[in-house]
């Protein structure tokens with residue numbers, strides 16, 4: 001750390017944060033990258049990334065490692081701490097973690113999103129005991145067992161395909177009969193002998209003593225209820241922003257996302273937001289890295305103008 005702290009602090013080491021670091025470092029700025037969990041964000045839960053231009057098929061972990069290798073080589077300071085609070089002080093920003101206080105002249109928030117939960121009885125007690133949010137991480141625990149995935153987006157469908165390679169049977173439970181997942185993924189699901197789609201159905205309870213034993217399902221059209229015995233439940237029902245800790249520092253919209261201008265600047269001069277944490281329509285890997293680029297270059301320009 002130099003005498004006055006860092007030029008730019010980036011909160012979150014997913015693709016948006018790592019790309020922002022790349023551009024800020026290449027612009028000659030000192031960069032602190034703070035991440036409380038594993039670096040890589042959501043892509044590390046993806047066994048195969050197939051929509052990143054120039055890399056038709058790459059493992060999510062491998063892509064994250066390559067991004068990190070690239071910024072480490074440029075001298076990024078990576079600290080494995082989670083930022084609890086940000087506040088301005090003497091033309092700088094103070095970032096408090098549980099252990100330390102760091103300062104920077106500009107901040108880029110790239111906090112991504114967290115998992116939405118179903119919020120049904122039994123869920124909390126059985127998380128980690130059969131209920132999971134990551135098929136790539138936990139799928140092997142259910143080898144040759146019957147499992148269910150709930151959700152109708154790309155994550156749910158990719159999870160079902162991953163689990164079909166490992167498990168004896170995969171039920172894909174969705175509250176409607178049409179899926180928002182990409183058509184080519186749905187084709188693979190429909191041609192899998194191991195995946196059974198259960199449409200128009202919601203999970204109303206998750207049951208089990210020490211471990212998950214069964215799900216209570218309700219058909220949304222007929223209202224009929226039934227019990228489905230499974231060893232694992234993979235929840236993939238979307239994402240939620242995790243910006244509440246920064247509500248004093250930046251404005252949030254009604255859903256908790258961070259509004260920005262076209263340069264990724266928030267309503268607080270000097271604080272930028274990039275990636276899924278930002279208010280926007282399309283949340284993809286490519287839009288996350290694009291945001292990281294825009295936010296970093298805007299932060300660099302903002303710093304250069306301020307001096």
Ligand code: NAP
Nearest residue numbers: 051118151152153154155156175176180236237238239283
């Ligand atoms: P998503 O696209 O928001 O899909 C969430 C799914 O969960 C929807 O099908 C939704 O149903 C369902 N759902 C929401 N709340 C529910 C509830 N309480 N009970 C039951 N079902 C519920 O989320 P995602 O699949 O995690 O994807 C998030 C973003 O990342 C998307 O932009 C996605 O395209 C992107 N992504 C892309 C890839 C890729 O390879 N291209 C991979 C993963 C994620 P409805 O459809 O009825 O709303």
